[in-house]
Amino acid sequence: MTDQASTLLVLGGSTDQLFMIRTAKEMGLRTACLDGNPAAPGLAAAHISAPIDFSDLPAVFQWVNRQDEIFAGVSTMGSDVPHLLAAIGAHYGWSVPTAETGRLATDKLAMKECFTANGVPVPRFCAVESAADVRHSWLQWGCPRVIIKPIDRAGSRGVLLLDESQDIEKAVAHATSQGMSGRLILEEFVSGPQISTETVISQGQARTPGFADRVYEGMESFHPQIMENGGWLPALCQGQELEKQVVSLVEQAAAALGVKEGAAKGDVVVCPERGPMMIEMAARLSGGDFSEGLVPLSTGVNYVRTIIEIAMGWQPDWPALQPRKNRVVANRYFFPCAGTLEEVDLPDDFVSQDEVIKVVLNYQPGDVIPEIRSHGDRAGVMVVVGNSRGQVQGLVDQGYEKIRFKIDGRWVTGKPRQ
Template identity: 25%
Template sequence: MKRALLVGSSFSAAPIFFLLKKRGLHVSVCGRLETDPCHQYADASFYIDYSDREALLRLVESEKFDFVIPTCNDYSYMSCAWFAERLGYPGFDNYNVALIIHTKNEFRRITQQYNVPAPRASCQKTNQPINVSGMKYPLLVKPIDSFSGRGVTKVLDTSELENAIDAARQASRSGEIVLEEFVDGALHSHSAFIHNREIVVDFFVDEFCTVYPYQVNCSNHPSQLTIAIQSAVRTTIARLVKQLDLQDGLLHTQFIANSEQYWVIECMRRCPGDLYGNLIERSTGVSYMDFFVRPFLSEIISPDVRLITQKPIGRHTISVQNPMPAYTFSHTIPAVNVHITPLKSSGERLKAAPFDKLAILFAEYADETTMLEVTPHLAELVSLESLEEIYLDN
């Protein structure tokens, strides 16, 4: 029996875990939290912090796994890419390319070099004087190495810049930041699966940030993007795939678009989290997660595009602006079917977004018109109750 190491143990990694088990593999799981879901099913568990790439390297060298599969955060992918190059594991770009894609300042340098439509940006190292010369407010101040919108601030003028920079540096392990001109439009994502430097199948999703400004909590497929914008984004990403000489696998991109133009915000080679793949699978019938896993097992991505469907599906990650001990919740979503994946125990304290989430739900709508009308307002259609509200207010 061949042995695989899954680098990640959270609920977002569970679909990947079970795909590996279906292939008859012995699956070990790496992740420091013993209570995480994948540890409950693993053939073997290693409770280490996989962001410590030296510790992960020692584990892989001692256990001699046949395959190593990253999961749904940058630390997992980057630690794997770092040792995969020297140990010969399939599915990963060389480390320098991985670093370009997953580090905001390096990625901005590449978008400028290759004329990729993107917001104008300025990268600032620790203790370097801040330079916003020639940039137009408002600006977004971001850590170069954070995710889920952590440490991101929109500043309207110079008076707000210092506090935003401090917040970004506190959220960054490196202390480095990037400043971008704010662009106005709707947020979308593009998942492209690559084989032999060509996009063989891709998906566009509409995304919304309605609780925390820079963390997606609502999304839907299919997208309302025009065919023209989809085609333009696809062409740009296909060109970037060739310019960076990317290996087979997923290239996931977030971008902002209006009716006439678009700006690439960031790309990633890891799997997006919060069960994003389930949204695509419920809408299209395509096994998104299977496509993601294949290159790490030396398998070919070969979708049958004739079988792709287009059910209108919305996804909502339930979160709150203020911390609370969430006891229960209900919804009034006008949907044919709503599937709920709980992530917290009843009465467990829920931290404020972007640091926590209560559950993820998927809504199947009767038609696309309902989907487009309802999805941006899913947070308004979910009601949370605390223990106090139930037992003290009655």
């Protein structure tokens, strides 16, 4: 580390990037933040900032060149923009994903083709354009359910699970309307436990400090939409052979995408017959609670710091990725029914407990809660910790029971399937 080049440029200043800005400051770095929204909190949190849309590359270059700071790198978290990191980093010679990694990681079809070409197991998949294409491949695969998605969206937007009862024409129209390009991918639905991972890669080495079980309890109520309602750390398979298999799978997947310096966030399904398979991988850090809250709470490891070290072109502190504690952590999302939110009951005897780390609600009284169709619509989250899954499940149950929403005159909870 040198004193000369000590400024990190952070793309985005929403709540998703605040933790990165905070962590960089704790590391003694100068921070710069760009966000097109002048009210983004990261703009005030960073040492220097500007309300610039960071996809406007000429504006970014002009602003960076005008500063007195000596920048050493660029990074982000929660924002799926590896192609922009690639373009900005390539311009200044910083440590970033390549443009090709950015392309593969943001196109679900190109990604799956790349995985297949590199021997990384994935569910059966193909490009589809019409209901006839869907019927043809579904029949060929002979599986009970398939899943259709836009190739270029995230957060479950436009992702639909199809069984015999679904109207295929409608599903194709919906997935097409939710995508950017309108291109679609069809996949065999592999049923089995799902795991979220986060891998840190640099100088030919990889570590996977982010590892959690995904929870889909009660999510049948959103069918044919498919969304998890939270996660568990540590995952049930940790310490077992399956953990090693999943780690090896995601590290192989990151290598296939060409991630050489930075983060890779994996969605894995464990097929009971064929073993772990890649659903997808993003070339970035998670937003939300995973890297900023759940993993540090469970293991004491902050790998956002490691990603910053890599972005700055430093040697990563690998030993810092060794877990220092082992607590059980759960996050659960709130999905109340649609309607006008009139009141929220957030009882103090729940939120004041030491084990209740946070409760964040996304709607205020007066807001209209829409029919929830993707993670962008969910009504909030709680994060709780404890020493066993039993204890933490008890807290989750309490939270779902006690936190209530008055919607169109009726009190309901945010627990899926009520």
